[in-house]
Amino acid sequence: EVQLxxxxxxxxxxxxxxxxSCAASGFTFSNYGVYWxxxxxxxxxxxxxxxxxxxxxxFYANSVKGRFTISRDNLKNTLYLQMxxxxxxxxxxYYCARxxxxxxxxxxxxxxxxxxx
Amino acid sequence: EIVMTxxxxxxxxxxxxxxxxxxxxxxxxxxxxxxxxxxxxxxPRLLIYGASTRATGIPAxxxxxxxxxDFTLTISSLQSEDFAIYYCQQYNNxxxxxxxxxxxxxx
Numbered sequence: 001e002v003q004l005x006x007x008x009x010x011x012x013x014x015x016x017x018x019x020x021s022c023a024a025s026g027f028t029f030s031n032y033g034v035y036w037x038x039x040x041x042x043x044x045x046x047x048x049x050x051x052x053x054x055x056x057x058x059f060y061a062n063s064v065k066g067r068f069t070i071s072r073d074n075l076k077n078t079l080y081l082q083m084x085x086x087x088x089x090x091x092x093x094y095y096c097a098r099x100x101x102x103x104x105x106x107x108x109x110x111x112x113x114x115x116x117x
Numbered sequence: 118e119i120v121m122t123x124x125x126x127x128x129x130x131x132x133x134x135x136x137x138x139x140x141x142x143x144x145x146x147x148x149x150x151x152x153x154x155x156x157x158x159x160x161p162r163l164l165i166y167g168a169s170t171r172a173t174g175i176p177a178x179x180x181x182x183x184x185x186x187d188f189t190l191t192i193s194s195l196q197s198e199d200f201a202i203y204y205c206q207q208y209n210n211x212x213x214x215x216x217x218x219x220x221x222x223x224x
Contacts, residue, residue: 035213037161045153045161045204047213061212062118095160102208103151103166110160 002026002106004096009111016086016115022079022096022108030054030074033099036081038092039110046092049081050099063089083113091115119143119207123216129224130195138190138219140205145185149209152181152190155218156201164203165190195221 008020022034036048049070050059058070067085072078079096093112097104120143130136140150148168153161163172165181168188178193192199200223205216 044218045155045206045215047206047215050213059211059213100163100166102149102213103163103206104153104161105163105172107160107162 002098004098004106004108006094006096006108006111009094009113011114011116012086013117014087014115017082017084018086018113020081020083020094020096020111020113022081024077024079024096024098027098029072029077034072034079035097035099035104036070036079037095037097037104037107038090038113039095040089040092043092048094051079086113086115088115118212119146119210119214121205121207121214121216123203123205123219125219126217127220127222129222131224132195132197134195134224136192136195136199136221138192138203138221140183140188140190140216142186142188142207146207146209148184149207150181150183150188151206151208152179153204153206154199154201155204161204192221197223 003025005023035050051070069082071080093110095110096108098106122141124139150168152165155161169181180191202218202220204218
């Protein structure tokens with residue numbers, strides 16, 4: 001069974017940093033691209049970042065470019081999102097998702113990031 | 118960036134009836150269009166990819182159509198479990214973009 005489990009969310013002050021993790025199991029992690037997608041409270045889905053199966057290529061939404069860094073460890077079957085310069089606009093549930101060639105086949109349950117002083 | 122526009126924002130339909138949801142892209146995305154269903158407090162679930170291919174385990178009452186800029190998700194006979202929010206997403210271009218969602222509610 002494919003499983004994606006996010007962790008690392010929590011309360012952070014404006015301007016602060018946080019690293020999210022997504023532990024994958026039930027499939028060969030190194031064969032798939034993976035994404036981060038977020039959802040602010042009461043709002044819709046927003047693509048954040050993606051990384052190819054090998055980690056050679058990364059992609060970012062304009063809203064996070066230069067502040068967030070996506071990475072992966074294929075030996076640990078884990079996806080990461082290093083977030084910096086956080087603002088209240090970044091407050092959301094962050095989902096990781098496995099890509100099936102661009103569409104998102106499997107999703108984790110999400111981890112909540114709260115930005116507040 | 119490709120803008121995805123969904124209509125209507127809210128759709129009220131009675132159980133057993135047909136629902137038709139629309140998604141329009143600001144430029145062609147070929148057939149690189151997916152639909153997701155999200156229920157309150159849950160992660161999204163993939164319904165349709167490639168504009169018209171049902172994902173594994175998705176009932177046949179869900180169907181997708183369209184190409185280029187205009188897409189439709191049809192639910193042929195609404196069941197109680199289908200009342201949720203539906204999102205479209207294009208994956209033809211970077212950055213990937215989602216529509217703002219259509220809330221399907223019970224009439």
